[in-house]
Amino acid sequence: MGLGYGITSYDGKHYGLPDLHLSYNLKEFLFIKTGGSDKNAYALTGLTLLNMIDLGFGYSASFNREKNPVIKGFTFGITFRFTKNNDAYGKLKVM
Numbered sequence: 001m002g003l004g005y006g007i008t009s010y011d012g013k014h015y016g017l018p019d020l021h022l023s024y025n026l027k028e029f030l031f032i033k034t035g036g037s038d039k040n041a042y043a044l045t046g047l048t049l050l051n052m053i054d055l056g057f058g059y060s061a062s063f064n065r066e067k068n069p070v071i072k073g074f075t076f077g078i079t080f081r082f083t084k085n086n087d088a089y090g091k092l093k094v095m
Contacts, residue, residue, distance in 0.1 A: 003018065005018050019035050031046060056077045059074055060075045
């Protein structure tokens, strides 16, 4: 579970959206993530590198259909994790 900040643009304007998300890692290199802000909800799946960086692709749905949606349709996400807890990160194995 975490907090994030999404950035998007349309019509020449840039928007920032704070969000709350829940992420779950599968095996050592896959993840699924769902989250939302006050303007949209989304689901992503993708690859994770040492549980520090997630690269995901998914779909976002807007809550307000009457105004221009801030994020609607297919979306790409990148997540960076920063913590002092070493157990949060995957272990690098050299063979």
